[in-house]
Amino acid sequence: MTYIARAELAAAVSEAGGLGVIETLTPEGRADLRRVHELTDKPVAANLMIQGWKKDPSIVDKLAEAGVRHVFTSAGDPALFTKLLHDAGMTVVHVVGSLKGAHKAAEAGVDALVVEGVEGGGFKSLLGASTMVLLPLIAENVNLPIIAAGGICDARSAAAALVLGAEGVQMGTRMLASQESMVHTNFKDAIVAANDAGTVLLDIPGNPTMRVLRTGLAARVAAHDPTAQLLGKVTELYFDGDMEASVANTGQVSSRIVDLLPVAEIIRRTWGEIEAVLDAARLRSGTSRTP
Numbered sequence: 637m638t639y640i641a642r643a644e645l646a647a648a649v650s651e652a653g654g655l656g657v658i659e660t661l662t663p664e665g666r667a668d669l670r671r672v673h674e675l676t677d678k679p680v681a682a683n684l685m686i687q688g689w690k691k692d693p694s695i696v697d698k699l700a701e702a703g704v705r706h707v708f709t710s711a712g713d714p715a716l717f718t719k720l721l722h723d724a725g726m727t728v729v730h731v732v733g734s735l736k737g738a739h740k741a742a743e744a745g746v747d748a749l750v751v752e753g754v755e756g757g758g759f760k761s762l763l764g765a766s767t768m769v770l771l772p773l774i775a776e777n778v779n780l781p782i783i784a785a786g787g788i789c790d791a792r793s794a795a796a797a798l799v800l801g802a803e804g805v806q807m808g809t810r811m812l813a814s815q816e817s818m819v820h821t822n823f824k825d826a827i828v829a830a831n832d833a834g835t836v837l838l839d840i841p842g843n844p845t846m847r848v849l850r851t852g853l854a855a856r857v858a859a860h861d862p863t864a865q866l867l868g869k870v871t872e873l874y875f876d877g878d879m880e881a882s883v884a885n886t887g888q889v890s891s892r893i894v895d896l897l898p899v900a901e902i903i904r905r906t907w908g909e910i911e912a913v914l915d916a917a918r919l920r921s922g923t924s925r926t927p
């Protein structure tokens with residue numbers, strides 16, 4: 637999450653037993669790869685947006701110098717960076733939104749996949765499948781560990797992802813709407829206020845397809861208003877709270893987020909309540925093993 641996935645948020649995730657991820661597209665994010673070691677001694681990963689770095693493999697040296705051991709590559713051809721990252725001793729997890737993408741990542745030799753459904757926030761494929769379809773499809777056809785993403789915010793959705801074939805889960809929108817996330821409260825409050833019609837998938841020629849909050853700007857962009865700028869002044873949205881300065885990447889799961897929790901509480905509730913959620917599902921299905 638460019639500008640958002642910074643050291644404080646990533647450290648909070650890792651301290652709580654997850655694996656925090658820091659973005660590398662901004663100089664601040666890259667500096668945080670080192671600064672985060674002052675906040676936690678737990679492992680923290682980096683996100684490498686391939687589209688942004690494909691002409692500059694020096695990012696691999698920067699990651700190595702900062703002590704990064706795990707890299708989540710996304711938005712581009714995994715063959716470009718996987719070997720370089722492996723040669724530098726790093727684990728590579730690649731984000732995919734299709735079975736074809738998963739096969740391609742497996743051929744490139746990645747260690748694991750993030751399988752992300754079209755309900756998730758951020759860049760997407762217009763023809764992308766939902767997490768419910770994509771996860772079992774890839775789990776049954778590709779022999780790699782899977783981290784599920786898209787639509788996950790709590791124990792119920794994480795348990796569903798495990799049943800569908802994942803080993804772990806990744807949360808974007810839920811972490812964006814956490815207490816430690818440094819985005820302006822207007823953005824967080826808009827996520828909390830969103831209902832199940834609260835996001836829209838924008839597919840504007842010449843731009844990446846994106847799932848965003850259904851703001852006034854998003855409606856104008858969707859209506860092809862030539863004066864509406866898709867990713868205009870994203871920092872004014874993130875840090876000044878101007879919800880019309882840029883479209884606001886957000887997942888459908890915003891409709892299930894009703895409060896701004898500390899990261900540790902999100903993670904504690906997610907993993908701590910999984911067993912109870914699965915037990916309740918067994919009871920409802922009549923397959924409970926308890927007498």
Ligand SMILES: Cc1cc2nc3c(=O)[nH]c(=O)nc-3n(C[C@H](O)[C@H](O)[C@H](O)COP(=O)(O)O)c2cc1C
Nearest residue numbers: 637638710756757758785786787807808809885887
């Ligand atoms: C504001 C925002 C920015 C994002 N930026 C990135 C990014 O830079 N790189 C990336 O791999 N994924 C990015 N994502 C996707 C998230 O990492 C995550 O996979 C996704 O949000 C999961 O779906 P969810 O929103 O339903 O939790 C972004 C998501 C959001 C909401």
